[in-house]
Amino acid sequence: EAQVTQNPRYLITVTGKKLTVTCSQNMNHEYMSWYRQDPGLGLRQIYYSMNVEVTDKGDVPEGYKVSRKEKRNFPLILESPSPNQTSLYFCASSLPAGTGLFFGQGTRLTVV
C-alpha cells in the first residue's frame, strides 16, 4: 500500500530536549516536505526536499532541521524544542512538482 508513515503519532516532551520525528514514504517520490498545522494559521511549510541531499527552507524553518540522506526518509529534527513548537506536524511526498501531495497521518507534538 502506498503511504507516508510518520512516527510517533503523539509526543509530549519538555523544553530543550532534542527530538526527531521520522517520515518514510514507499512510493519512490523525489519531493518531500514538512508542514505544521495550527488553529487560525492553517498549514505552513517548514522545510522541503527536491531530492536526496537537496533540502531548502519553507515559510517557517526557525527551530527545525531536516536531512535527506535516502530517498524514502525525511526526518524532522527539533534540536531544542520550545512551547511555540507545539503543533500538529505533517510529512508529505509527491512526484515532481504540481502532481499533488500524499500526506502522513500527522504527529501531534506538545512541548511543555
Added chain:
Amino acid sequence: GDSVTQMEGPVTLSEEAFLTINCTYTATGYPSLFWYVQYPGEGLQLLLKATKADDKGSNKGFEATYRKETTSFHLEKGSVQVSDSAVYFCALPAYSGAGSYQLTFGKGTKLSVIP
C-alpha cells in the same frame, strides 16, 4: 505571490443539503488546483484536482471546475452525508526559483453535516 482564499466557515448543513465551498486563487500562469479533505484525527487526503482551465475534477460526489475567468475553483456536492463532515482545503502549487515549489493551502473550511 501565489495564494488561495477560501471561505473559512464553519459550515453546518443538514444531510442531503447542497454544498458549496468557495475558493479563489491568485497565480502567475495556470497552475494545477487541488481540493484536500481532512477527516477528524487524520492527515490530508487529495480529494480532487484539475490541471488546466475548464477542467472539472470529481471524486466521491464532489466536483470543482477550474474557471480562469473568475480565478475560482469552488467545491460542490449535490447531497452531503454525515460522513462528509471534515475540513476541506483548497490548494495550489507555488513555484519559486531554482525549481522549488510548495503547495500553498487555504485556511480550511470545517464542514459539519447533521442528520
